[in-house]
Amino acid sequence: MKFTLHVWRQAGPTAAGAFSTYEATDISGDMSFLEMMDAVNESLIERGEQPVAFDHDCREGICGMCGMMINGIAHGPMRATATCQLFMRHFTDGDAIYIEPWRARAFPVIKDLVVDRSAFDRVIAAGGYITAPTGGARDANTILVSKSDADDAMDAAACIGCGACVAACPNGSASLFAGAKIAHLGVLPQGQAERRQRVLRMIAQMDEEAFGGCTWHGECHEACPKAISLDVIARMNGDYLRALWTTHEEKQEQGAG
Amino acid sequence: MSARLDARIPGGPIAEKWDRHKFEMKLVNPANKRKHTILVVGSGLAGASAAASRAALGYQGKCFCFQDSPRRAHSIAAQGGINAAKNYQNDGDSVYRLFYDTVKGGDFRSREANVYRLAQTSLNIIDQCVAQGVPFAREYGGLLANRSFGGAQVSRTFYARGQTGQQLLLGAYQALERQVGLGHLRMYPRTEMLDLVLIDGRARGIVVRDLVTGEVTSHAADVVVLATGGYGNVFYLSTNAKGSNCTAIWRAYKRGAGFANPCFTQIHPTCIPQSGEHQSKLTLMSESLRNDGRVWVPKQKGDARPPNQIPEAERDYYLERKYPSFGNLSPRDIASRAAKEVCDEGRGVGPGGRGVYLDFADAIKRLGEHTIRERYGNLFEMYERITAENPYRVPMRIYPAVHYTMGGLWVDYNLMSTIPGLHVAGEANFSDHGANRLGASALMQGLADGYFVIPYTVGDYIGSTKLERVDASHPAFTDAERAVSERTATLLAIEGKRTVDSFHRELGKVMWDYCGMARNETGLTHALEIIPQIRDEFWRNVDVPGSAAELNQALEKAGRVADFLELGELICRDALERRESCGAHFREEFETPDGEALRDDAHFSHVAVWQYRGENQTPERLEEPLEFENVHLSQRSYK
Numbered sequence: 028m029k030f031t032l033h034v035w036r037q038a039g040p041t042a043a044g045a046f047s048t049y050e051a052t053d054i055s056g057d058m059s060f061l062e063m064m065d066a067v068n069e070s071l072i073e074r075g076e077q078p079v080a081f082d083h084d085c086r087e088g089i090c091g092m093c094g095m096m097i098n099g100i101a102h103g104p105m106r107a108t109a110t111c112q113l114f115m116r117h118f119t120d121g122d123a124i125y126i127e128p129w130r131a132r133a134f135p136v137i138k139d140l141v142v143d144r145s146a147f148d149r150v151i152a153a154g155g156y157i158t159a160p161t162g163g164a165r166d167a168n169t170i171l172v173s174k175s176d177a178d179d180a181m182d183a184a185a186c187i188g189c190g191a192c193v194a195a196c197p198n199g200s201a202s203l204f205a206g207a208k209i210a211h212l213g214v215l216p217q218g219q220a221e222r223r224q225r226v227l228r229m230i231a232q233m234d235e236e237a238f239g240g241c242t243w244h245g246e247c248h249e250a251c252p253k254a255i256s257l258d259v260i261a262r263m264n265g266d267y268l269r270a271l272w273t274t275h276e277e278k279q280e281q282g283a284g
Numbered sequence: 285m286s287a288r289l290d291a292r293i294p295g296g297p298i299a300e301k302w303d304r305h306k307f308e309m310k311l312v313n314p315a316n317k318r319k320h321t322i323l324v325v326g327s328g329l330a331g332a333s334a335a336a337s338r339a340a341l342g343y344q345g346k347c348f349c350f351q352d353s354p355r356r357a358h359s360i361a362a363q364g365g366i367n368a369a370k371n372y373q374n375d376g377d378s379v380y381r382l383f384y385d386t387v388k389g390g391d392f393r394s395r396e397a398n399v400y401r402l403a404q405t406s407l408n409i410i411d412q413c414v415a416q417g418v419p420f421a422r423e424y425g426g427l428l429a430n431r432s433f434g435g436a437q438v439s440r441t442f443y444a445r446g447q448t449g450q451q452l453l454l455g456a457y458q459a460l461e462r463q464v465g466l467g468h469l470r471m472y473p474r475t476e477m478l479d480l481v482l483i484d485g486r487a488r489g490i491v492v493r494d495l496v497t498g499e500v501t502s503h504a505a506d507v508v509v510l511a512t513g514g515y516g517n518v519f520y521l522s523t524n525a526k527g528s529n530c531t532a533i534w535r536a537y538k539r540g541a542g543f544a545n546p547c548f549t550q551i552h553p554t555c556i557p558q559s560g561e562h563q564s565k566l567t568l569m570s571e572s573l574r575n576d577g578r579v580w581v582p583k584q585k586g587d588a589r590p591p592n593q594i595p596e597a598e599r600d601y602y603l604e605r606k607y608p609s610f611g612n613l614s615p616r617d618i619a620s621r622a623a624k625e626v627c628d629e630g631r632g633v634g635p636g637g638r639g640v641y642l643d644f645a646d647a648i649k650r651l652g653e654h655t656i657r658e659r660y661g662n663l664f665e666m667y668e669r670i671t672a673e674n675p676y677r678v679p680m681r682i683y684p685a686v687h688y689t690m691g692g693l694w695v696d697y698n699l700m701s702t703i704p705g706l707h708v709a710g711e712a713n714f715s716d717h718g719a720n721r722l723g724a725s726a727l728m729q730g731l732a733d734g735y736f737v738i739p740y741t742v743g744d745y746i747g748s749t750k751l752e753r754v755d756a757s758h759p760a761f762t763d764a765e766r767a768v769s770e771r772t773a774t775l776l777a778i779e780g781k782r783t784v785d786s787f788h789r790e791l792g793k794v795m796w797d798y799c800g801m802a803r804n805e806t807g808l809t810h811a812l813e814i815i816p817q818i819r820d821e822f823w824r825n826v827d828v829p830g831s832a833a834e835l836n837q838a839l840e841k842a843g844r845v846a847d848f849l850e851l852g853e854l855i856c857r858d859a860l861e862r863r864e865s866c867g868a869h870f871r872e873e874f875e876t877p878d879g880e881a882l883r884d885d886a887h888f889s890h891v892a893v894w895q896y897r898g899e900n901q902t903p904e905r906l907e908e909p910l911e912f913e914n915v916h917l918s919q920r921s922y923k
């Protein structure tokens with residue numbers, strides 16, 4: 028197969044970017060999208076040009092490192108599929124394909140298709156965890172979790188942190204990402220003690236980063252390679268309201284002797 | 285035993301060694317912990333759990349990874365599960381049985397004391413992970429669910445759908461990010477370690493390159509922990525991530541750390557076969573599939589009929605036939621070799637004849653499609669996405685692929701390498717799995733090392749060692765930085781005609797052909813001749829575009845492939861010198877009359893440890909003898 032690629036090239040964060048056009052030839056349908064990009068890069072290097080920088084690692088759809096806008100759609104045309112799991116057999120021979128980086132204020136471009144998603148790590152650092160110091164845990168089977176709660180937690184926990192939700196959202200909101208973590212930890216009994224703090228802190232951090240607000244377009248769910256449900260956002264909003272009403276200032280610890 | 289290889293195994297009965305050792309360790313005064321800096325290179329299960337646990341103890345911590353976030357370490361891709369001797373199923377499991385299975389599964393080439401500790405700590409791991417909110421699979425009553433996995437006859441594997449590694453890593457990552465948020469730990473993503481720095485014979489820091497700006501800097505410390513994963517990508521095609529590499533441990537080796545059993549590389553039996561030359565990696569289909577899938581090939585050579593037209597009587601369920609008691613659940617090395625054998629006989633299926641069927645028709649008939657979907661839905665989907673075939677209708681096609689490296693830097697009982705102050709955790713070290721790793725035990729080992737061993741043993745090292753203060757202005761750092769920058773400049777200046785990938789593929793093919801599932805003296809000798817030639821051409825004719833002062837992925841790859849080109853040679857050398865078959869290391873000259881691995885305990889019941897002696901010098905081969913006081917040496921039999 029043969030494709031005409033229009034690829035966003037940008038030398039650095041402050042450089043102006045533009046599309047460059049490349050022909051991808053001899054592409055087999057069994058190649059993944061990234062293998063097609065590999066082939067293009069090999070030929071660019073052989074011609075003395077700079078290869079296209081793009082993030083990728085596991086190529087099994089789980090590490091969340093890869094991601095590009097393909098013809099304007101985050102991770103391309105297949106539903107619930109990360110870019111590395113998209114195969115060229117889903118394109119038509121001769122297609123023109125537009126390839127761009129995630130476009131979002133909170134994800135500045137580093138180079139070509141590579142963006143900075145460190146804001147996600149900071150949102151987790153703000154509260155996306157259960158405090159459980161190493162060594163002090165009680166026997167695992169003393170905590171009962173109903174199968175349906177465990178399943179709900181797992182559905183939300185499947186998020187791979189790729190950022191497609193933010194890239195797809197007209198507001199650049201990270202609500203699906205944050206909601207997924209809040210839902211995962213919030214349905215489990217272990218996650219209750221910090222439930223209120225967690226949502227307040229994570230949302231405060233999202234606001235501090237350059238993410239936008241959620242106005243229920245639902246594009247995030249459409250783009251999500253793990254098809255995380257919009258329910259997690261509803262749940263986050265519910266937790267948030269409840270936390271606002273019920274959270275009091277933390278009491279000072281008193282050291283008596 | 286060589287003085288350099290004192291394994292420091294504590295005395296006493298095996299079940300008491302670890303407790304006794306913990307009691308005898310030196311403690312560090314809480315107020316002093318702040319004054320000590322610990323570097324952790326790697327943020328996979330081993331690195332993230334170590335970094336989070338130690339920051340929580342009050343040490344100054346820094347953690348490094350080459351991906352854009354610590355959550356992306358390749359541990360994320362583990363599918364099947366994690367073992368623990370909880371005996372929740374009351375099916376006869378115990379710490380002792382897990383210990384026994386692991387020593388036997390490793391074909392008696394691991395250290396008993398380490399393995400016993402691993403089995404002991406497995407209990408704490410599950411507790412720790414559940415406390416963090418890891419959503420393990422549950423029974424309807426709310427208790428944890430288990431399954432049996434890869435060569436185990438008890439159900440001791442805990443799992444989170446087909447994404448166990450992801451969920452365990454996210455648990456460790458969240459604990460790590462919590463420490464980052466509290467200001468106890470600094471995380472350096474998109475940062476690659478390129479050298480280890482020694483002062484007065486001790487590991488005192490690292491040199492790194494910022495992968496975004498290209499800046500080369502140093503970090504000084506009291507302890508360095510390498511948790512940089514496995515080196516399976518030396519074969520080019522493997523189930524590892526594209527970025528997985530040997531650079532950190534290789535540079536440490538060249539600074540004097542012994543490299544143990546490099547030739548012990550695991551080839552996993554259930555991967556999706558290669559579809560063409562363009563292939564950039566191979567995808568694992570979790571071994572858990574063998575719980576319900578049956579492996580077969582046609583009895584007749586060259587039988588090209590579609591699988592559903594081959595009648596039962598003309599199928600060879602070869603694992604069930606050869607290993608009636610373990611059948612489709614035979615350990616990985618055995619299942620892989622058996623697949624190679626039937627394909628070599630011309631009975632392989634699919635393009636190129638390099639594949640065997642993994643068939644779910646019987647399981648679907650017995651349990652219904654719904655149950656199969658519940659158990660393996662995401663794996664079936666992944667398979668269909670890659671191959672465009674529906675495994676609910678037609679059997680999967682699978683073939684072995686490089687998956688895991690049991691070899692790695694040599695460590696003592698404290699997980700310290702031959703360089704004082706350099707500790708090694710997770711897949712990067714050689715410990716625990718001997719010549720073959722059992723399924724669901726790498727996740728266990730990574731977390732045991734990181735949560736429960738390293739935090740103690742590093743404290744003991746700091747508490748019992750007088751460490752002068754050093755900082756990155758020390759000449760040892762500036763010299764190492766200069767060497768790193770010069771090497772980068774050299775790579776960029778070659779401006780040859782071939783891409784880095786083309787060299788990597790060429791090396792991979794040599795490794796696979798001569799040092800893969802079956803090895804022999806002629807092949808290995810040949811590989812030892814051609815690898816230096818490839819390396820030579822690499823340094824004359826590679827083309828690395830771009831500059832050093834920017835994000836330059838071709839340059840990153842070039843540095844890693846340069847190291848693989850050296851490691852590949854060491855692997856072949858080790859395979860040549862180990863004149864026996866054991867576990868994953870199968871030498872065709874050494875097999876039993878019925879084709880099984882023939883160990884030579886009289887001469888090879890030891891860890892082979894390679895010591896670097898300088899550029900173009902043959903490294904020295906040292907031995908750490910292995911003693912088996914609890915599990916009696918016997919021929920592994922899964923018949």
Ligand SMILES: Cc1cc2nc3c(=O)[nH]c(=O)nc-3n(C[C@H](O)[C@H](O)[C@H](O)COP(=O)(O)OP(=O)(O)OC[C@H]3O[C@@H](n4cnc5c(N)ncnc54)[C@H](O)[C@@H]3O)c2cc1C
Nearest residue numbers: 326327328329330350359364365477513710711724726727
């Ligand atoms: C597809 C697949 C499935 C698996 N399934 C299972 C399973 O079901 N059960 C099981 O027990 N095991 C499984 N394994 C094995 C297991 O996942 C790994 O052995 C284990 O996760 C390795 O963890 P680690 O922490 O040692 O390394 P990794 O998770 O690989 O982490 C390595 C870290 O080191 C960093 N790093 C590497 N080099 C450098 C450098 N030079 N500078 C800076 N940072 C560096 C990386 O950025 C990364 O953070 C599987 C493996 C694969 C590949």
